[in-house]
Amino acid sequence: MGVLAWFLQRISGVVLFLGLVVHFYVMHYSGEGQIGYEAVMARLRNPFWITFDVLFLVFVIYHGFNGIWGIVVEYIASSTLRRVCHRILLASSFILLGAGVYIVVS
Amino acid sequence: MRYRWHTGSFAWLIHRVTGIMLTLYIFLHLYVLSHLKDPVGYKTLLSLMKNPLVILSEIGLLSLVLVHALNGLRLTLLDLGIPTKAQKLLFLLSLVIGVVVFLLGSVPLIREVL
Numbered sequence: 001m002g003v004l005a006w007f008l009q010r011i012s013g014v015v016l017f018l019g020l021v022v023h024f025y026v027m028h029y030s031g032e033g034q035i036g037y038e039a040v041m042a043r044l045r046n047p048f049w050i051t052f053d054v055l056f057l058v059f060v061i062y063h064g065f066n067g068i069w070g071i072v073v074e075y076i077a078s079s080t081l082r083r084v085c086h087r088i089l090l091a092s093s094f095i096l097l098g099a100g101v102y103i104v105v106s
Numbered sequence: 107m108r109y110r111w112h113t114g115s116f117a118w119l120i121h122r123v124t125g126i127m128l129t130l131y132i133f134l135h136l137y138v139l140s141h142l143k144d145p146v147g148y149k150t151l152l153s154l155m156k157n158p159l160v161i162l163s164e165i166g167l168l169s170l171v172l173v174h175a176l177n178g179l180r181l182t183l184l185d186l187g188i189p190t191k192a193q194k195l196l197f198l199l200s201l202v203i204g205v206v207v208f209l210l211g212s213v214p215l216i217r218e219v220l
Contacts, residue, residue: 010185013178020175028211037148064129071122096132103139 005066012063019056050104057100065093117177124174131167158219165212172208176200 026034026043033039043049072085141147154160180196188196 010182013182017175017179020171024211028214035152037145040142040148060132064125064132067122067125068129071126096136099136099140103136103142106143 005070009063009066009070012059012066015059016056016063019052019059022052023056044104053104054101057097057104061093061096061100065089117180120173121177121181124170124177127170128174131170156218161215161219164215168211168215169208172204176204 028035044053069086069089072082072089076082076085138151141151155164177200180200183196184190184193
């Protein structure tokens with residue numbers, strides 16, 4: 001992993017830590033009604049939560065797949081196999097990102 | 107690549123395994139959320155959340171998240187140059203925080219099936 005990837009992994013990690021605290025609090029501790037259908041739909045119409053959800057998604061996908069890429073680089077020596085893994089990881093991230101953004105904004 | 111097995115390399119291995127599992131969980135999480143918009147499907151999902159097996163896996167998820175997040179925070183602090191003398195204290199601190207948050211999170215979950 002390059003210096004930038006290493007640095008961004010730390011930054012995104014700290015952001016995810018804070019985001020997860022908010023996510024868990026809202027979902028599980030802010031009251032029984034907060035995960036009801038109406039409350040969830042209301043949040044999905046609110047620009048703040050739309051932004052939060054999309055950013056959270058971007059950070060989590062980056063962090064997860066960048067992390068797996070770091071593992072690939074460390075354990076896989078063959079450059080062909082690495083390239084294959086890189087494509088699979090990149091494709092998976094974009095599919096997940098597309099699906100996630102679609103769920104949030106549709 | 108070979109490792110010398112110290113506590114630190116064990117923590118690295120745990121960090122990787124939990125990281126891969128959490129990344130795979132994004133697929134499951136988004137798949138479940140894709141049924142969000144349909145009110146009937148949503149009610150079915152919510153009732154599924156009372157299933158003891160689902161609750162057990164949620165507790166498992168909470169532990170994965172806690173181990174990964176606290177260890178990641180520990181790694182970041184060490185990268186930032188926290189003196190190695192503080193390592194033991196840091197480990198103890200994350201252990202205590204981990205156990206407290208785990209109990210705070212899993213006790214209400216278990217109560218739902220009781």
